[in-house]
Amino acid sequence: xxxxxxxxxxxxxxxxxxxxxxxxxxxxxxxxxxxxxxxxxxxxxxxxxxxxxxxxxxxxxxxxxxxxxxxxxxxxxxxxxxxxxxxxxxxxxxxxxxxxxxxxxxxxx
Amino acid sequence: xxxxxxxxxxxxxxxxxxxxxxxxxxxxxxxxxxxxxxxxxxxxxxxxxxxxxxxxxxxxxxxxxxxxxxxxxxxxxxxxxxxxxxxxxxxxxx
Numbered sequence: 682x683x684x685x686x687x688x689x690x691x692x693x694x695x696x697x698x699x700x701x702x703x704x705x706x707x708x709x710x711x712x713x714x715x716x717x718x719x720x721x722x723x724x725x726x727x728x729x730x731x732x733x734x735x736x737x738x739x740x741x742x743x744x745x746x747x748x749x750x751x752x753x754x755x756x757x758x759x760x761x762x763x764x765x766x767x768x769x770x771x772x773x774x775x776x777x778x779x780x781x782x783x784x785x786x787x788x789x790x
Numbered sequence: 791x792x793x794x795x796x797x798x799x800x801x802x803x804x805x806x807x808x809x810x811x812x813x814x815x816x817x818x819x820x821x822x823x824x825x826x827x828x829x830x831x832x833x834x835x836x837x838x839x840x841x842x843x844x845x846x847x848x849x850x851x852x853x854x855x856x857x858x859x860x861x862x863x864x865x866x867x868x869x870x871x872x873x874x875x876x877x878x879x880x881x882x883x884x
Contacts, residue, residue, distance in 0.1 A: 741879075755880040756879050
């Protein structure tokens, strides 16, 4: 699997699809926020098309504190709100598509 | 993949596969957690567990809206089926 980080050109807009982004952040330290506002920080081991996520050396954050640590942890995709890269000062965040968030507001999610 | 341990992990579900037969800790919707031995799972994250202990984390509220300290209600179930849509997180039990 290619784990090279995306190298944005100085003034060029970021290209590539959301799934390209997700492929490129495998192996990096990420923050996964789930709907209830709890965050999971950890090294992204892998993810799949449902946005199920496997994290290594994961920390569970709630109310600004670490509430638990897990060596490995699986997060079911439907609970995810966004995945955010913490490494290397990258300030990229990938939100689940607006339609998913809208559908949650409508009570479908 | 830079780590050997990760080479068996092609997809997140493999992490659950590795936990088969082991004691796992599960977070569910509705402030519930379960620990138990994982016997089976599927793509929906439906789970079959044995020797399961469910903990329900409850915050009671008084009549005037004051939250009381959280309390935990526990129950043990010999064999448990968990419907996948309630699953938030699965980790090997510490």
